[in-house]
Amino acid sequence: MVNLPSEQITINLGPQHPSTHGVFRLRVTLDGEVITDVEPIFGYLHRGTEKLAEERTYTQIVTLTDRLDYTSSMINNQAYVLAVEKLAGVTVPPRGQYLRVLTAELQRIASHLMGVGFFLQDLGASGTPLMYCFRERERILDLFEMLCGARVTVSYMRPGGVFQEPPPEFWPAVRHLLDTTPDAIAELERLISENEIVLARTKGVGVLTKEKAIDSAVSGPNLRASGVAWDLRKADPYDVYADMDFAVPVGSNGDSYDRFLVRVMEVHQSIRIAEQCYRDMPGGPVRSELPFFFRPPPGDAYAHVEASKGELGFYLVSDGGIAPYRCKIRSPSFINLTVLAEMLIGWKVADLMVIFGSLDVNMGEVDR
Amino acid sequence: MTRALQSAEVVERLQGVAAEAVSVAAEGEVRVAPESLVTVCRFLKEEPEFAMDYLSSITGVDYLDSFEVVYHLTSLTHNHSLVLKTTLHGRDDISAPSLTEVWEAADLQEREVWDLMGVRFTGHPNLKRVLTWEGFPGHPLRKDHLGG
Numbered sequence: 001m002v003n004l005p006s007e008q009i010t011i012n013l014g015p016q017h018p019s020t021h022g023v024f025r026l027r028v029t030l031d032g033e034v035i036t037d038v039e040p041i042f043g044y045l046h047r048g049t050e051k052l053a054e055e056r057t058y059t060q061i062v063t064l065t066d067r068l069d070y071t072s073s074m075i076n077n078q079a080y081v082l083a084v085e086k087l088a089g090v091t092v093p094p095r096g097q098y099l100r101v102l103t104a105e106l107q108r109i110a111s112h113l114m115g116v117g118f119f120l121q122d123l124g125a126s127g128t129p130l131m132y133c134f135r136e137r138e139r140i141l142d143l144f145e146m147l148c149g150a151r152v153t154v155s156y157m158r159p160g161g162v163f164q165e166p167p168p169e170f171w172p173a174v175r176h177l178l179d180t181t182p183d184a185i186a187e188l189e190r191l192i193s194e195n196e197i198v199l200a201r202t203k204g205v206g207v208l209t210k211e212k213a214i215d216s217a218v219s220g221p222n223l224r225a226s227g228v229a230w231d232l233r234k235a236d237p238y239d240v241y242a243d244m245d246f247a248v249p250v251g252s253n254g255d256s257y258d259r260f261l262v263r264v265m266e267v268h269q270s271i272r273i274a275e276q277c278y279r280d281m282p283g284g285p286v287r288s289e290l291p292f293f294f295r296p297p298p299g300d301a302y303a304h305v306e307a308s309k310g311e312l313g314f315y316l317v318s319d320g321g322i323a324p325y326r327c328k329i330r331s332p333s334f335i336n337l338t339v340l341a342e343m344l345i346g347w348k349v350a351d352l353m354v355i356f357g358s359l360d361v362n363m364g365e366v367d368r
Numbered sequence: 369m370t371r372a373l374q375s376a377e378v379v380e381r382l383q384g385v386a387a388e389a390v391s392v393a394a395e396g397e398v399r400v401a402p403e404s405l406v407t408v409c410r411f412l413k414e415e416p417e418f419a420m421d422y423l424s425s426i427t428g429v430d431y432l433d434s435f436e437v438v439y440h441l442t443s444l445t446h447n448h449s450l451v452l453k454t455t456l457h458g459r460d461d462i463s464a465p466s467l468t469e470v471w472e473a474a475d476l477q478e479r480e481v482w483d484l485m486g487v488r489f490t491g492h493p494n495l496k497r498v499l500t501w502e503g504f505p506g507h508p509l510r511k512d513h514l515g516g
Contacts, residue, residue, distance in 0.1 A: 042498070042499070043497075043498060043499040043500060043501065046499045046500065048508060050484070050509060051508055051509055212472075214421050214422055214444060215421070215471055215472045215473065216471075216472040216473050216475075217422055217423050217424060217471065217473030228444065230444050235370060235444075235447055236369060236370035236447075237369065300438075302425070302440055302451070304424070311424065313424065313425055313440070315425065315427050315438065315440070317429055325429075326427075326429045326430075328425070328427040328429075330424060330425040330440075334476060334480070335473060335476060335477065337476060338472060338473060338475050338476050339472075367499060368499070
């Protein structure tokens with residue numbers, strides 16, 4: 001055997017790369033095929049959301065939150081309006097709270113399906129599983145269109161409740177969705193969960209330990225896949241989650257497979273919660289009326305929700321004006337990236353997109 | 369429900385660690401002098417009764433005559449939370465100690481506060497801009513920042 005000399009090379013993945021789900025760049029140093037160093041570079045989608053919020057009224061900011069994690073705008077709306085309500089001491093009528101939980105859970109299903117679909121796409125399962133996921137997501141977006149006319153950037157929620165009463169045709173459509181989605185998810189699971197290639201590519205790949213996940217403030221399915229049963233819907237319930245009966249799925253190994261599986265299992269739990277909302281939906285108004293120029297008293301408030309990517313928090317400071325003095329967004333995808341470099345080092349370049357894809361980050365939320 | 373710790377009780381427990389440096393800011397909020405921040409945080413993380421293992425969020429706020437850095441801490445062990453606030457006076461070259469040696473979660477978050485608010489975190493191993501680019505003029509979330 002001849003001992004061939006080798007030297008490390010540094011390559012750029014992105015910012016335009018089919019697997020980066022947005023505009024994201026990784027400067028990767030390789031020794032042969034093995035990753036020895038990673039520097040994530042981002043900010044390409046930075047629109048200055050926090051600065052823009054300082055010159056918009058409290059209601060107008062709802063539209064900015066849609067554009068954070070654009071696969072999960074209902075939940076972004078919810079996190080923001082909860083912070084405003086906490087700041088100003090606004091109460092929400094029960095029907096408004098139930099509608100929020102119902103739409104947030106439907107959104108979580110849509111977002112997790114997208115996360116799972118693109119993860120499988122990154123594995124090389126080109127097209128088919130992604131389309132299975134998109135088919136179900138489309139049906140949820142159709143429901144959102146009935147509610148507010150928009151499919152992706154919904155702006156459905158308002159401080160004090162939701163925008164408007166759902167139209168009559170919404171309820172049979174929800175019933176139909178809840179009846180048919182479990183079978184569609186089961187079909188996807190049959191296709192994927194025991195697939196030999198998926199198992200070989202993801203089991204034991206990109207392990208994130210429990211200690212590391214907590215210390216780096218990783219949240220959402222990524223944290224739970226590492227074996228930490230921490231879900232803000234249970235740990236710090238908001239709206240009507242305290243009345244909902246659901247389980248918190250956790251993984252045991254913290255590898256890419258567990259992160260994938262936790263998302264699939266959470267879809268089932270979201271269907272369970274949506275069923276309960278449908279069954280127990282109270283009557284009455286959907287929103288408490290607030291003045292057009294709404295001025296919360298001076299002070300600050302932090303509210304957080306379990307978004308589809310993790311803990312999404314808003315920290316608002318009011319100076320008594322019609323716009324917040326400061327609006328900080330605690331973005332789960334951004335903070336989840338803290339662990340990326342360490343998770344990648346030592347793995348082969350072919351595993352890079354598997355591990356990155358399993359984290360399910362959304363660049364709109366990372367860059368804000 | 370995540371329980372907000374009583375700030376008066378926390379301040380009393382912190383007397384042995386940093387007596388002069390801590391005071392009650394508001395309900396569930398403790399004000400800490402910047403020079404004692406690392407000591408206080410390490411104590412809150414390691415003391416089993418607090419076990420603040422999770423640094424949720426770091427925020428910088430520009431109050432024109434001073435800056436405030438707000439830390440939202442959570443304990444996943446006990447399901448309780450605490451807010452720490454520290455005030456930094458001046459406008460040019462302001463700094464706070466980095467908490468990266470206490471929680472790794474501080475890494476990207478402190479870089480963000482430096483990038484957008486211009487608070488330098490001393491002791492941070494890689495304090496580079498994160499959302500804007502190297503050479504970006506100023507810190508955009510400051511109240512006196514003019515785009516252009």
